[in-house]
Amino acid sequence: MIGTGYVGLVSGVCFSDLGNDVICVDKDLNKINGLKKGIIPIYEPGLDELVKKNYKSGRLRFTTDLSDAIKKSNIIFICVGTPTKKNSNAADLNQVFSVAGEISHNIKNFKIIVTKSTVPVTTGDKIEKILIRKVLKKNFSVVSNPEFLREGEAIRDFNFPDRIVIGTSDKKANKLMKSLYSPLLSKGAEYLNTSRRGAELIKYASNAFLATKITFINELANLAEKIDVNIEDISIGMGLDKRIGGRFLRAGPAYGGSCFPKDTRAIVDTAKQFKTDLSIIRNVIKSNENRSKVLLNRVSKILKNKIRNKKVTFLGVTFKANTDDMRESSSLTMIPSLAKKGANIRYYDPSGYKKDFDKIKNVTFCENIKMACLNADLIIIHTEWNDFKSLNFKSLSKKKSLIVYDMRNILSHEKMKRENIKYFSIGK
Numbered sequence: 557m558i559g560t561g562y563v564g565l566v567s568g569v570c571f572s573d574l575g576n577d578v579i580c581v582d583k584d585l586n587k588i589n590g591l592k593k594g595i596i597p598i599y600e601p602g603l604d605e606l607v608k609k610n611y612k613s614g615r616l617r618f619t620t621d622l623s624d625a626i627k628k629s630n631i632i633f634i635c636v637g638t639p640t641k642k643n644s645n646a647a648d649l650n651q652v653f654s655v656a657g658e659i660s661h662n663i664k665n666f667k668i669i670v671t672k673s674t675v676p677v678t679t680g681d682k683i684e685k686i687l688i689r690k691v692l693k694k695n696f697s698v699v700s701n702p703e704f705l706r707e708g709e710a711i712r713d714f715n716f717p718d719r720i721v722i723g724t725s726d727k728k729a730n731k732l733m734k735s736l737y738s739p740l741l742s743k744g745a746e747y748l749n750t751s752r753r754g755a756e757l758i759k760y761a762s763n764a765f766l767a768t769k770i771t772f773i774n775e776l777a778n779l780a781e782k783i784d785v786n787i788e789d790i791s792i793g794m795g796l797d798k799r800i801g802g803r804f805l806r807a808g809p810a811y812g813g814s815c816f817p818k819d820t821r822a823i824v825d826t827a828k829q830f831k832t833d834l835s836i837i838r839n840v841i842k843s844n845e846n847r848s849k850v851l852l853n854r855v856s857k858i859l860k861n862k863i864r865n866k867k868v869t870f871l872g873v874t875f876k877a878n879t880d881d882m883r884e885s886s887s888l889t890m891i892p893s894l895a896k897k898g899a900n901i902r903y904y905d906p907s908g909y910k911k912d913f914d915k916i917k918n919v920t921f922c923e924n925i926k927m928a929c930l931n932a933d934l935i936i937i938h939t940e941w942n943d944f945k946s947l948n949f950k951s952l953s954k955k956k957s958l959i960v961y962d963m964r965n966i967l968s969h970e971k972m973k974r975e976n977i978k979y980f981s982i983g984k
């Protein structure tokens with residue numbers, strides 16, 4: 557596994573847990589030394605136990621020596637980052653291509669090179685071109701095998717995937733990949749062998765479609781608020797139609813994270829290169845970018861446009877629960893905007909303090925929920941951590957006129973009403 561970021565580390569550890577010998581490589585020596593001592597660079601429930609268990613058994617190794625790891629492996633997974641390029645929507649593939657170059661110098665016998673990083677369509681073709689310069693054609697096969705892991709659920713998602721997608725027209729490579737995944741297939745996962753370009757596109761299409769579903773329900777929530785309809789009933793009513801399905805129809809803040817924003821932008825960019833306009837996805841991106849503004853307008857309305865000196869508490873700032881990831885979290889837009897308007901912001905997140913707000917005036921991290929909520933005028937539930945689902949807000953804030961704005965619809969309207977708390981939620 558080349559790259560011990562989210563995808564590489566989780567997949568590597570899980571493959572070793574299935575009984576394979578796995579070498580995880582990273583050029584960051586500190587990370588590798590940390591991993592050898594059981595220090596996990598990312599927050600993922602259950603990952604540290606699995607790392608320790610498999611490292612102890614000797615099936616899982618960590619190294620910075622890329623060429624040695626390549627020589628010792630039959631299957632090489634490229635799991636390096638593919639961030640959005642600066643001043644562009646395209647994915648930056650520098651790391652992928654530089655790894656492909658390294659691989660090409662170290663192949664003497666047949667190896668499968670698999671892209672697990674999310675890479676634009678035709679990246680596999682480009683990797684093949686790099687390899688063919690140094691390696692005999694019969695000694696390698698480039699395969700696409702996208703991952704569909706969700707942060708916070710990654711180990712479960714790895715072990716119980718809906719599907720395994722393998723993009724290759726090489727029968728030998730397909731057979732080896734199928735045998736690698738056979739323990740998961742015997743548990744019921746579907747196996748799809750398609751073209752390499754097809755597999756690359758499936759990944760982007762899946763993420764873009766899920767992002768579209770969320771954005772769709774978020775826009776409908778705006779309407780529901782105006783016509784006195786409960787958006788949750790709409791999600792349930794729609795989701796019961798098996799053609800639609802109920803998942804990813806939870807209205808809330810703008811979607812964030814390391815994948816949806818990046819991948820929607822990248823697929824639009826790829827399509828543009830092939831002179832195709834993906835207008836639906838383009839508009840999803842636009843609508844999502846506007847989402848924080850919509851919710852901020854509601855905050856202004858809730859506070860009757862008097863934001864200055866108001867004590868506003870954010871419960872949860874990560875882009876979703878069970879992760880410490882702040883990438884593209886809507887709190888990064890909302891908190892600075894409210895702070896700029898003069899609100900005093902305190903925040904608490906179970907995953908701890910965030911340096912992202914360091915330079916913003918009037919924003920303070922609190923060590924616990926109690927400190928964050930004391931004397932708050934408005935409590936905003938931004939992330940759906942379990943920790944926030946059964947709180948007694950009245951006794952936490954002590955303010956008579958406390959307002960709660962639940963951006964994740966995790967609280968009961970009736971309960972809030974009984975407790976005499978002014979309660980606002982999404983799409984209701």
Ligand code: UDX
Nearest residue numbers: 703704705706707804805806808811812813815875876
């Ligand atoms: C996503 C994909 O689900 C995963 O398959 C892919 O490999 C990586 O990207 P992740 O970013 O970890 O995973 O989170 P996910 O649980 O999909 O949520 C993404 C965003 O959508 C979050 O901001 C979340 O809060 C939001 N979301 C999700 C909603 O607003 N409503 C929903 O119903 C579901």
